[in-house]
Amino acid sequence: MDRKEFLAQLGIGSAAAMAITCLQACTKSSMGGGSSVDFTIDITSSQFSALKNSGGSVVYQGIIIAKTTSGSYLAVSSRCPHEGVTVNFSSSNNQFICNAHNSVFSSTGSRISGPANTGLTQYNTSLSGNSLRVYA
Numbered sequence: 001m002d003r004k005e006f007l008a009q010l011g012i013g014s015a016a017a018m019a020i021t022c023l024q025a026c027t028k029s030s031m032g033g034g035s036s037v038d039f040t041i042d043i044t045s046s047q048f049s050a051l052k053n054s055g056g057s058v059v060y061q062g063i064i065i066a067k068t069t070s071g072s073y074l075a076v077s078s079r080c081p082h083e084g085v086t087v088n089f090s091s092s093n094n095q096f097i098c099n100a101h102n103s104v105f106s107s108t109g110s111r112i113s114g115p116a117n118t119g120l121t122q123y124n125t126s127l128s129g130n131s132l133r134v135y136a
């Protein structure tokens with residue numbers, strides 16, 4: 001291999017490496033910061049004591065986690081898409097309500113009514129003992 005061939009290969013290699021780096025960076029930024037949701041909380045912790053009771057809810061890491069009256073757990077993004085106010089859980093109908101301008105969302109985060117033009121992001125929940133996993 002002469003110098004010209006070597007430089008040509010090096011150039012292709014650098015371009016490929018840069019393309020991969022760019023793709024990774026672009027993907028992360030377009031996915032909303034690159035962090036996918038996946039955390040586990042201890043529902044016996046005082047921080048999450050509201051989740052011991054049916055109808056209780058807590059906001060953690062931008063997600064509102066609620067325990068329904070039937071004992072299942074719901075998790076949706078807590079920031080109202082209208083103007084960013086934190087939504088509340090209404091256990092009587094398993095809906096999420098934004099009291100700022102009365103947007104209403106279903107238990108899955110779908111928009112039902114109000115000025116918000118999109119729904120809330122729904123997350124999965126999985127309970128194992130006292131550990132509640134919330135994940136995308």
Ligand code: FES
Nearest residue numbers: 080082083098101
């Ligand atoms: S901020 Fe939630 S309805 Fe306006």
